[in-house]
Amino acid sequence: MFVILLFCLLPSAGFAADLQNLVSASNDFEVAMIEHEHVLERSPSATELAASTLKYAKTKERYFVVLRKSIPFLIDMATGKTPKTPEVDKIREIFSGYGETQERQVEAATVSMLKQRDQDAEVSKAEAEFYRVHKIEEQFHKDFDGLDST
Numbered sequence: 001m002f003v004i005l006l007f008c009l010l011p012s013a014g015f016a017a018d019l020q021n022l023v024s025a026s027n028d029f030e031v032a033m034i035e036h037e038h039v040l041e042r043s044p045s046a047t048e049l050a051a052s053t054l055k056y057a058k059t060k061e062r063y064f065v066v067l068r069k070s071i072p073f074l075i076d077m078a079t080g081k082t083p084k085t086p087e088v089d090k091i092r093e094i095f096s097g098y099g100e101t102q103e104r105q106v107e108a109a110t111v112s113m114l115k116q117r118d119q120d121a122e123v124s125k126a127e128a129e130f131y132r133v134h135k136i137e138e139q140f141h142k143d144f145d146g147l148d149s150t
Contacts, residue, residue, distance in 0.1 A: 018070050019087035025059075025066040026094045032059035033106055040109045049113055050122035056110070057126070057133040064133075064140050071144060107134075 032055055039052040076082035110130060117123040 018066075018073055019085055021066050022070045023087050023090045023094070025063040026091045028059045029063035030094050030097075032056045033103060036110070037102075037106050040106070040113060044113075046117050046120040046123050049117060050120070050126040053110060053114065053123075053126035053130050056106075057129045061133045061136055064136050068140060068143075 036052045036056040039048060044052065073082065074088075077084045077088065114123060114127040114130065118127060
């Protein structure tokens with residue numbers, strides 16, 4: 001009987017861990033976005049721009065990787081197969097101040113500033129990473145935007 005209970009609980013424990021990872025990745029992404037925005041606002045040196053862009057890209061990539069992994073659980077919650085959890089509300093709360101509009105503004109400012117300094121080797125590396133991660137985001141949207149969870 002204990003073994004059956006354990007096998008029933010293991011998927012939900014994995015589910016909870018995945019959603020906790022998503023909360024963490026969401027929070028890290030929002031913080032990195034805000035920090036990166038502040039760096040952009042103060043006309044950073046090439047080194048500061050490169051470092052901030054790399055940090056932003058790294059946290060954005062982690063967010064989309066973890067979000068992709070969490071999609072089956074999120075669909076189960078949306079369809080009522082699994083009850084909604086507090087983590088969903090935490091994610092909503094994290095992005096309540098910063099959302100897609102702010103992300104687009106930060107991205108546009110980043111592109112502009114990267115283009116102004118693309119002769120710098122550090123900036124060129126950061127720019128390549130920025131665009132690599134942008135492709136990951138675009139692929140995510142192609143795969144999941146408009147997904148009907150019913």
